[in-house]
Amino acid sequence: MEYAFDSIHLTAHPTARSQATASRAIGAGSTVLAAPALATTLIPSEKGRRCDYCHLVPTEGEKLFKCTGCAAFWYCGTACQTKQWNVHHRKVCKRYNRYTASIEYQAMPPGHRTDALMLSQLLLEVFPKDEFGIEAATHRSDAVAHFFDLLKGPASRGNPTQISLCRPSNSAAVPPSIIEEVFARFGNNNFIVHSHLNSYAHGVFPLASRLFNHSCVPNCASKYVITSTEMMGMEIVALRDIEFGDELTIPYLDPALPFDIRQNTLQESYGFTCNCSLCNFQRASAPIPPLPTSPERLSALEAGLCAFVAVHVLQLDPSAPPPVSMGADAFSSLPSELHPLLGEGYLPTLSEEFSRASHEGPYDRAVAAGRVLLALYAVLYPQNYPQTGMHALELTKTAWNAIIAGERSEAPLNSSATRRLEDAARHYLSIASRVLEVYGPEGDMNGPLEELGVMRSLLEA
Numbered sequence: 001m002e003y004a005f006d007s008i009h010l011t012a013h014p015t016a017r018s019q020a021t022a023s024r025a026i027g028a029g030s031t032v033l034a035a036p037a038l039a040t041t042l043i044p045s046e047k048g049r050r051c052d053y054c055h056l057v058p059t060e061g062e063k064l065f066k067c068t069g070c071a072a073f074w075y076c077g078t079a080c081q082t083k084q085w086n087v088h089h090r091k092v093c094k095r096y097n098r099y100t101a102s103i104e105y106q107a108m109p110p111g112h113r114t115d116a117l118m119l120s121q122l123l124l125e126v127f128p129k130d131e132f133g134i135e136a137a138t139h140r141s142d143a144v145a146h147f148f149d150l151l152k153g154p155a156s157r158g159n160p161t162q163i164s165l166c167r168p169s170n171s172a173a174v175p176p177s178i179i180e181e182v183f184a185r186f187g188n189n190n191f192i193v194h195s196h197l198n199s200y201a202h203g204v205f206p207l208a209s210r211l212f213n214h215s216c217v218p219n220c221a222s223k224y225v226i227t228s229t230e231m232m233g234m235e236i237v238a239l240r241d242i243e244f245g246d247e248l249t250i251p252y253l254d255p256a257l258p259f260d261i262r263q264n265t266l267q268e269s270y271g272f273t274c275n276c277s278l279c280n281f282q283r284a285s286a287p288i289p290p291l292p293t294s295p296e297r298l299s300a301l302e303a304g305l306c307a308f309v310a311v312h313v314l315q316l317d318p319s320a321p322p323p324v325s326m327g328a329d330a331f332s333s334l335p336s337e338l339h340p341l342l343g344e345g346y347l348p349t350l351s352e353e354f355s356r357a358s359h360e361g362p363y364d365r366a367v368a369a370g371r372v373l374l375a376l377y378a379v380l381y382p383q384n385y386p387q388t389g390m391h392a393l394e395l396t397k398t399a400w401n402a403i404i405a406g407e408r409s410e411a412p413l414n415s416s417a418t419r420r421l422e423d424a425a426r427h428y429l430s431i432a433s434r435v436l437e438v439y440g441p442e443g444d445m446n447g448p449l450e451e452l453g454v455m456r457s458l459l460e461a
Contacts, residue, residue, distance in 0.1 A: 005023075005033065006023070006024075007022060007023055007024060007026055007030075007032050007033070008020045008021070008022070008023060008032065008033065008211060008248065009021050009022075009023045010211065013213070013247075015272075016213050016272070017151060019213055019247045019248075020211045020212050020213070020247065020248040021245055021246065021247050021248065022242045022243065022244055022245060022246050022248060023244070024244055025241070025242065025243060025244050026238045026241070026242040027238065027241055028238055028239060028240045028241050028384060028438050029237065029238065029437070029438040029439075029440060030237070030238045031235050031236070031237055032220055032236040032237065032238055032248060033207070033208065033211065033235070033236040034225075034233060034234070034235050034236075035205045035206075035207040035208040035233060035234045035235070035236070036143055036205070036207075036231065036233050036234075037203045037204065037205055037231050037232055037233055037234065038122065038125070038126075038143045038144065038147055038204045038205065038206055039118050039121050039122040039125060039203065039204045040055070040118065040193060040201050040202065040203040040204075040231065040232065041114050041115075041117045041118035041121065041201060041202050041203075042055070042114075042200065042201045043110075043114050043199065043200060043201060043202070044110065044113070044114070045200075046200045046201065047072070047074070048064065048066075048074050049064075050064075050074075050200065051064060051074060051075050051076040051080050052073045052074055052075060052080075052084060053075060053076075053080035053081070053083055053084040053229075053231065054076065054080050054226065054227065054228055054229055054230055054231065054232060055193075055200070055201060055226050055232045056076050056226055056228050057444055058076060062076075064076060065077070065081070067081065067089070067093065069093040069094065070093045070094070070096045070097055071097075072096050072097060072100070073089060073093075073096075076228065076229075077229070079229040080229055083229070083231075087121075087124075087125050088120075088121045088124040088125050091124045092120060092121070092124065100113075111202075114201075114202050115186070115187070115190060115202060118190075118202055118203075118204065119182070119183060119186055122182060122186070122204060123174050123178075123179060123182055124174075126144050126147070126182065127174050127178060142207075143206055143207065144206075146206035146207045146209075146210050147182075147185060147189075147204070147206040148181075148185070149206075149210055150185045150189050150206060150209055150210055151185070151188075152184035152185055153184060153185065153186075153187050153188030153189075153269065153270070153271065154188070154267075154268070154269075154270070154271035186204070187269070188269050188270050188271075189204060189206065189209040190202050190203070190204060191203050191204070191205055191208070191222065191234070193224050193232070194224060194443065195224065195226070195442070195443025195444045195447070196390075196442070196443050196444065196447045196448055197386060197387065197390055203224075203232075203234070205233075205234045208222065208234055208236060208250075211248075212236065212248060212249060212250045213247070213249050213250075214249065214250065214251060214252040214253075214266065214270070214272075214274065215249035215250070215251065215274075215276045216251060216255040216262060216274060216276045216278040216279055217249075217255065217276050217277050217278050217329065217382050218239065218249040218250050218251045218255075218382060219238065219239055219240055219242050219246065219248065219249060219382070220236050220237060220238055220239060220242075220248050220249060220250050221236070221237055221239055221250060221251065221385065221386060221439070222234050222235070222236055222237075222250055223235050223237055223386075223439060223440070223442035223443070224442055224443055225442060225443075226443060226444060235442075236248075236250060237438070237439060237440060239382060239383060239384040239385060239438060239439075240382070240383045240384055240438075252266065252269075252270065253265055253266070254387075255278060255380060255381060255382070255385075256347060256377070256380045256381060256387070258344040259279065259282040259283070259286070260344075262274065262279070263279070277329045277332065278329070278331060278380070281329075281331055281332050282342070285336075285339055285342070288339055288340060288342055288343045288344075289339055289340045289343075290340060290343065291340045291341075291343060291345075291346060292340065301337070301338060301340060301341055302341070302372045304335070304337070304338050305338050305341055305372065305375050305376065305379070306371060306372060306375045308334060308335065308338065308375075309330070309375040309378045309379060310323065310375075311323060312330055312333060313330045313378045313379065314374070314375070314378040314431070315427075316371060316374065316375060317424070317427065318423045318424065318426065318427040319423075330378065330379050331379050331380065334379060341376065342379075342380075346376075347373075347376060347380075350369060350372060350373050350376065351373060353365075353369045354366055354369040354370045354373050354394075354398075357369060358370065358394065358397075358398040358401070361405065363398060363399075363401050363402035363405050364402055366398045366402070367395070367398055367399050367402055367421070367424070370391070370394070370395040370398055371395070373391060374388070374391055374392060374395060374428075374431075377391055384434070384435050384438045384439070385435070386435065386436065386439045388431075388435050389431070389432050389434075389435025389436040389438075389439065389448070390432075390436070390448060392428045392429075392431040392432035392435065393428075393429070393432040393436065393448055393451060393452065393455070395428045395432075396425050396428040396429040396432055396455050397451075397455065399421050399422075399424050399425035399428060400425050400455065400458060400459070402421050403418055403421045403422060403425070406418060406421070422459065425455075425459055426459050429452065429455050429456065429459065432448075432452060433452050436448050436449060436452065437449070437452075
C-alpha cells in the first residue's frame with residue numbers, strides 16, 4: 001500500500017519493515033498523526049461507567065442507558081447505541097451473556113477476556129454475514145485495509161476459533177481460516193487506551209501500528225481523544241522538536257519497566273529485540289549492582305542522583321542553577337556508582353512509598369521521596385514524557401498538602417519552612433506545566449490541564 005501524509009514519509013529501515021520519518025521539521029507538541037480506532041473494548045472495571053461506544057463518562061446528574069437485550073452494554077444516548085448496534089452489537093447481543101459465562105471465557109486472564117471481546121467485534125465489523133473474504137474486507141475502509149497490511153505476530157494466545165463469539169457453531173460464524181488471519185495480526189497490534197494515563201480500554205489502531213516503530217527513548221507518544229457520539233481516536237504527539245528526516249518513534253510499553261521485562265515482552269509480542277540507546281546502555285551495564293542495605297548509604301545514592309539530574313538534566317529545585325545541558329540519553333552519563341538505583345526493584349518501591357505518604361502522610365517524607373522519583377523519571381524517560389509531567393503535578397499537590405498540614409498541626413511550620421514549600425510547589429508546577437502542555441488535552445474532561453489551573457490559583461492566592 002501507498003502511505004502519504006503531511007508530516008510523515010515511510011522509508012527503508014535497516015532491520016524493521018520500514019520507518020516513519022519526518023518529512024518536515026516538527027515542533028514539540030504538534031500532532032503528527034490522527035488515527036481512527038478500528039475496534040475498542042472497555043476493560044471490565046469501566047463497564048457501566050463509560051459509554052461502550054464513545055467512551056464518554058456522564059457528567060454529574062446524568063446516567064448511562066443499558067441495552068435492554070443483553071443488559072451488558074451501556075450508552076450515553078440513542079445515537080451511540082444505534083451506531084454500535086448497526087456496526088456489530090446486533091450480531092452479538094443475544095449471545096453475549098452466554099459467551100461470557102462460558103468455561104472458555106472464564107478460564108481466560110482478564111486482559112485476554114477484553115481482547116477476546118474486541119476480536120469478536122472486529123470480526124463482525126470487518127466481515128458482514130456472507131462476505132467472508134480478505135479481499136472483500138480490504139475494500140470496506142482504509143482502516144480495514146491498513147489492518148490487513150500489518151505483519152502477523154510471532155505467536156497466538158490460544159485457539160482463536162474458541163475465544164471468539166464468532167466461532168463456527170454460531171449462525172453468524174466467520175470461517176476459522178478468516179478468524180486465524182485476523183487473530184494473527186490482532187494480538188501484536190493492540191494498544192492499551194488511557195485517559196490521564198489511567199488505562200480504561202483496549203483498542204486497535206491499524207494506521208498507527210503500521211507507521212510507527214518502537215523505541216524506549218521515543219520522540220513521540222500516543223494520546224486518546226474522547227468525543228461524544230463518535231468512536232474515540234488516537235493522536236500521535238511530538239514530545240520534542242524533530243528535525244527533517246528523523247525517525248518518528250513511539251513506545252510500545254513503559255520505558256521505565258525493567259530491561260529484561262521490556263526485552264521479553266517485545267520479543268514475545270512483536271518478535272524483535274530492541275536496540276535503542278536505553279536498551280544498549282542497560283545491556284552494557286548489566287548486571288546492575290544491588291542496592292545498599294544501609295539506609296544512610298541509600299540516602300547518599302539518592303542525593304547523588306538528584307545532584308546529577310540537577311546539573312545535567314532537570315532543575316529539581318527553584319534555587320538551583322539551570323542544568324548544564326538538557327541532552328537526551330542522560331542515563332548514558334549517569335555515574336556508575338549510581339547504577340544500583342536503576343535496579344529492578346527500586347523504582348516500584350520508591351513509587352509506592354511516595355504514593356502512600358502523599359495520601360496518608362507524613363507529607364514531608366512524601367515530598368522527599370517524590371523529588372527522588374522525579375529525578376529517576378528524568379533519567380529514564382525522554383524529554384517531555386507525560387508520566388514525568390503527571391508525577392510533577394502530583395508532587396505539586398503533595399507540597400501544597402504539606403503546607404496545609406503544617407498550618408493545621410499543633411506545631412505549625414515557621415514562615416521560612418512554609419516559604420520553601422511554596423517555592424518548591426511552584427517549581428514543580430512549572431515542570432508539570434511545561435511537560436503536560438506539550439502533551440496537550442486528552443481523555444476525559446477535567447484532567448491534568450485543569451488541575452494545573454487550580455494549583456496556579458491556589459499558589460497565587
